Amino acid sequence: MIPPAFDYASPTTVNEALALLGQNPDAKILAGGHSLLPMMKFRLASPALLVDINKVDGLAYIKEEGGWLKIGAMTRESEVDRSALVKQKYPLLADTARVIADPIVRNWATVGGNLAHADPANDHPATMLAYGARLVAAGPGGTREIAIGDFFVGPFTTPLEHNEILTEIRIPAHKAGDGGAYLKIERKVGDYATAAVAVQINVDSKGRCMSAGIGLTNVGLTPIRTAKAAGLLVGSSLDDATVKAAANAAAEAAEPSADNRGSEDYKRSLVRTLTTRALKTAVERAKAG
Numbered sequence: 001m002i003p004p005a006f007d008y009a010s011p012t013t014v015n016e017a018l019a020l021l022g023q024n025p026d027a028k029i030l031a032g033g034h035s036l037l038p039m040m041k042f043r044l045a046s047p048a049l050l051v052d053i054n055k056v057d058g059l060a061y062i063k064e065e066g067g068w069l070k071i072g073a074m075t076r077e078s079e080v081d082r083s084a085l086v087k088q089k090y091p092l093l094a095d096t097a098r099v100i101a102d103p104i105v106r107n108w109a110t111v112g113g114n115l116a117h118a119d120p121a122n123d124h125p126a127t128m129l130a131y132g133a134r135l136v137a138a139g140p141g142g143t144r145e146i147a148i149g150d151f152f153v154g155p156f157t158t159p160l161e162h163n164e165i166l167t168e169i170r171i172p173a174h175k176a177g178d179g180g181a182y183l184k185i186e187r188k189v190g191d192y193a194t195a196a197v198a199v200q201i202n203v204d205s206k207g208r209c210m211s212a213g214i215g216l217t218n219v220g221l222t223p224i225r226t227a228k229a230a231g232l233l234v235g236s237s238l239d240d241a242t243v244k245a246a247a248n249a250a251a252e253a254a255e256p257s258a259d260n261r262g263s264e265d266y267k268r269s270l271v272r273t274l275t276t277r278a279l280k281t282a283v284e285r286a287k288a289g
């Protein structure tokens with residue numbers, strides 16, 4: 001399918017991009033284009049102007065700084081996937097990048113685009129919910145930080161204003177006792193999740209759970225953070241009974257719809273099983289340091 005006609009601009013600074021967005025209420029930001037261009041081809045989106053931010057300097061990086069892992073919004077999935085730092089210290093993020101789409105999509109798709117698109121089927125949202133990430137957005141009045149828990153306000157809807165650009169994702173820096181895992185069931189390699197679960201925990205030297213975050217992919221109209229399931233884990237020794245109770249709570253928090261990927265019951269059952277398995281892996285990783 002052919003998209004409707006549109007104008008195109010390729011700014012080289014964030015300020016230039018912001019000015020273009022401010023002057024054109026029907027403009028849209030183009031990052032990797034792997035969600036936006038398909039929508040335009042299906043005529044589900046018809047922006048009058050594409051503001052391509054691929055040539056904007058300084059938006060692609062992965063670095064630890066000031067107690068955070070900072071990821072530039074234009075960082076490609078393939079860069080996350082190849083990052084030694086991510087592999088070594090952020091296994092939940094490494095697991096996630098590895099299962100997003102296929103290598104060709106990952107070469108273009110960006111972490112910022114994945115979050116800003118707010119597709120409940122995308123994989124990063126649940127992971128960032130489990131990490132308790134913070135997002136930095138630049139706008140005409142400067143920058144502001146948005147807690148990830150406030151970011152997914154509806155299907156494909158975020159609090160980002162039309163003239164704001166997501167510039168950075170901040171994940172709490174790795175500390176001793178951290179462990180995480182992302183488990184996804186897909187119909188075939190490269191597909192969106194039938195269901196997926198992100199788990200991030202911290203355990204003390206005695207194996208007691210000090211903090212926990214659990215996020216769910218594609219089992220609701222938005223990505224879901226299951227505070228109740230995570231709350232059951234905190235303070236426990238992550239024994240089988242507690243893990244089972246948390247997995248049941250995660251399944252209850254899911255709000256799936258039946259479609260050609262499976263029935264509601266099947267998807268809830270996937271959430272239960274994936275939560276149990278992801279917690280087991282997260283505990284092993286936390287204990288292995």
Ligand SMILES: Cc1cc2nc3c(=O)[nH]c(=O)nc-3n(C[C@H](O)[C@H](O)[C@H](O)COP(=O)(O)OP(=O)(O)OC[C@H]3O[C@@H](n4cnc5c(N)ncnc54)[C@H](O)[C@@H]3O)c2cc1C
Nearest residue numbers: 029031032033034035036101109110113114116122123166
């Ligand atoms: C075949 C295929 C399979 C896929 N499978 C998966 C999968 O399994 N899991 C998964 O998570 N994703 C999957 N995707 C989606 C892919 O990861 C997308 O590329 C991603 O969701 C969007 O990132 P992007 O950089 O391509 O953004 P774009 O498509 O360029 O933009 C998406 C939206 O976000 C906005 N936007 C982009 N960047 C910013 C920014 N910095 N600030 C503000 N707004 C911004 C755009 O205006 C647009 O509305 C798949 C895509 C394809 C084509």
